[in-house]
Amino acid sequence: MTAFEDASRRRDDIAHGIATAIKIDNKSYGAFLFPPSYNTQRTYPYFINAPGVRAYMAEKFRYTAEDIRGFRLKFSELTEKTVKYVPKIKKIERVPAMLWGAALKSQGQSDDAIADFCKRNGLTLEDLYP
Numbered sequence: 001m002t003a004f005e006d007a008s009r010r011r012d013d014i015a016h017g018i019a020t021a022i023k024i025d026n027k028s029y030g031a032f033l034f035p036p037s038y039n040t041q042r043t044y045p046y047f048i049n050a051p052g053v054r055a056y057m058a059e060k061f062r063y064t065a066e067d068i069r070g071f072r073l074k075f076s077e078l079t080e081k082t083v084k085y086v087p088k089i090k091k092i093e094r095v096p097a098m099l100w101g102a103a104l105k106s107q108g109q110s111d112d113a114i115a116d117f118c119k120r121n122g123l124t125l126e127d128l129y130p
Contacts, residue, residue: 032062090127101128
């Protein structure tokens with residue numbers, strides 16, 4: 001799930017980012033995608049003490065076109081892995097088996113009761129707890 005959470009944050013960065021060309025003292029540094037200034041989770045409340053161009057920025061990230069292309073490739077890899085994995089998820093009454101496993105554990109079901117549940121539904125413990 002961590003991969004999905006990380007991908008979700010990068011997707012939000014890109015979807016809500018603001019493209020800005022940076023020019024300081026008549027020197028162009030190119031265009032970057034920054035978080036919007038109102039997004040306090042992605043910005044510092046002050047300019048950071050950093051050398052060079054970063055000294056003028058309060059944003060926690062800046063992406064180049066190359067960075068975004070790299071994210072696109074990673075999104076594609078994650079999608080491909082998900083598409084291959086989803087059909088392998090065993091389901092009971094259209095509910096993924098791993099959710100049944102979590103429910104049984106949270107109800108304090110004994111190992112014997114869980115094994116019996118698996119037997120009745122043609123599952124293995126690995127189906128419930130991948």
